[in-house]
Amino acid sequence: MDVLVPIDGTEGSFRALTFAAEFARNFDATLHVVHFSDEATPATDEILERAREVLESADIESNPELSTDMQLEFRPAERVGENILELVEENDYDHVIMSHRGSGTIERAILGSAAQTIVRAEAVPVTIVP
Template sequence: MDILAPIDGSDCSDRAVTFAAELAARFEAELHVVHFSDAETDATDIVLGRAREAVESAGLDSEPELSILEMDVTPGDQVGREILRLVEERGFDHVVMGHHGSGTIERAILGSAADTVVHDESVPVTIVP
C-alpha cells in the first residue's frame, strides 16, 4: 500500500502526518509526504522538518518532499487538484490529510484541498481534524 500525506504546516496537518506515519508503520506501507507551496522559504523548511520528525518517530525511512506550484486565486482547490494528479500519476492507494474545518465563507473564497480530494471519490481518504 502507498499512502500520500499532503501537509501544509497547520496543527491538523501535523496530526495527519503523525497518523499517516503510524498507519504506514503498522501496515508496512510506503508513506509519501508532500508539501505544496508557491515558494521555498524558512517556513517551508520548518514544515518539512516537523514532518520528518513524525516519520522518523514511526520508524519509517521516508523523506518529505516539496512541490512548488504557481498558485492561482483558489489555492485550496488548486492544491486539491494537484493532490489528485499525484494520486493518479503515482498510483497512491490512500490519502491522509488534515482539514481545518474552516467555515463556508473561507471555503467559498479560498477553496479547500481536503474538500476537493474527498469529493473526487477516486481514492480512499482519511481526514484528520
Template sequence: MALDSARMQILVPIDGSDCSFRALEFAADMAPRYDASLHVVHVTDSRNDATEDIVERARDVLDTHEVEDDPAVHTDVSLDFRPSNRIGKDVLTLVEEEGYDHVVMGHHGSGAVERAILGSVTETVMDAKRVPVTVIP
C-alpha cells in the same frame, strides 16, 4: 520516486498546520499496521524558510515513528486566488502519477464563508473520489 506496487502507498499532504501534522502522526501509526509505505508532500508556490521549517518538522515526526521517507516539496507557481483548489488538483495529480492507494489529510474545519472564498484542499481531493481519503480534524 519509484513506488513499490506490492505495498499500499499512503500519501500525506502537509501544509504546516497542526491538523496536517495530526494527519501525519495518524498515518505514521497506520502505515506499519498495513505494511504500507508512507510518503509526505508539501505543495507550495515557492520554496522558502517556512517551507524548510515544515519539511524539518515532518522529518522529525517520521524519525520518531521510524518511517523511512524524505518529505517532498512540490512547487506550483500557478497557485492563484483559490490556491486550495489548485493544491487539491496537484495532490490528485500526484495520486494518479505515482499510484497512491490512500491519502491521509488534515482538515481545518473552516466555516462556510471561508470555504466559499478559499475552498478546501481536503474537500477537493475527497470530491474527486479517485482514492480513499482519511480526514483527521
C-alpha cells in the same frame, strides 16, 4: 500500499502525519509526504524538517518532499487539491491521509478546501484527520 500525506504546516496536518505513521506501521504501508508551495522558503524548510522529525520519531523511513510546481491562484486550496489528485494519478497512490482545517462556510466558499476537492473527486480512498 502507497499512502500520500500532504502537509501544510498546520497542527492539523501534523496530526494527520502522526496518524499516517501509525497507519503505515499497522498496514505495512509506504508513506509519501509532500508539501505544496509556490516557492522554497525558510518556512517550507521548517515544515519539512518538522515532518522529518515526526517520521523519525515514529521510526518511519520517508523523505518529505517540497512541490513548487504550482501557481497559487484565487482559490489556492482548490489548486492544492487538484495538485494532490495529479500526484495520486501520476504515482498510483492507494490512499490519501490529510487534515481538514474545519473552516467556516464563508471561508470555504471563497477559498475552497483541498480536502473537499480530494473527497469529491472519488479518485482514491481518503482519511481526513480533524
